[in-house]
Amino acid sequence: MGVGKTTIGELVAQKLYRSFIDIDKEIEQEFGMSTTEIFTIHGEKVFRDRERELIQSYCEQQKLKIISIGGGAFMQPEVREACLANCTVLYLDVSWEEWKERLDILIENRPVLQNRSIEEIEQLFHERQGAYSLNNSTLMVDDQSAEEIADHIVESLKHAWDLYEPH
Secondary structure, three states: OOOOHHHHHHHHHHHHOOEEEEHHHHHHHHHOOOHHHHHHHOOHHHHHHHHHHHHHHHHHOOOOEEEEOOOOHHHOHHHHHHHHHHOOOEEEEOOHHHHHOOHHHHHOOOHHHOOOOHHHHHHHHHHHHHHHOOOOEEEEOOOOOHHHHHHHHHHHHHHHHHHHOOO
C-alpha cells in the first residue's frame, strides 16, 4: 500500500509493451466511485469479494499483462494462491521509516488506514509483511525513483526470460 505499484506498474508495462491493469481503478470504474466510498457505502466485504473475483479472472488469462493489486488483496489466501500459481509476483518492499513518511498522502485514499492510530497503522504494516513475503521476487524500493525501479524490474524480467526460454 502506497509503495508506488501503479506508477511503477505503468512504467514497466510501457517498457515491455504490455497492458497495465490496476485492480483498484477497475473496481472504482465499475462502481462509479472511489475505494473509500465503496468501503463506506457497500462495505469492505463487497469490495474484497469483487477484488478477488477480478484478480482471479486476470490471473487465469494467458495474455501477458502487468497487474497491480491493492495492499489488502494479497492478504486473501485465494488471491495469493491464484497469483503465485499463474503469475510472476513481484513484491515492492519499503521500510517502515520510508513508508511512514508517505502517511499524510496515503490516509486520505486508503480506507483501511482511516481512523487508526499510528501504532495501529504500524501494526498493520508489519502484519502484512508475512503474506507479502510469499512472492517470486522482492525488490527494496527505499531511496529509488519509480523509473529506476521500473528499469530494474524490466531488466530482471528480460534476464529471466532469456534464461528460461525453451531452446
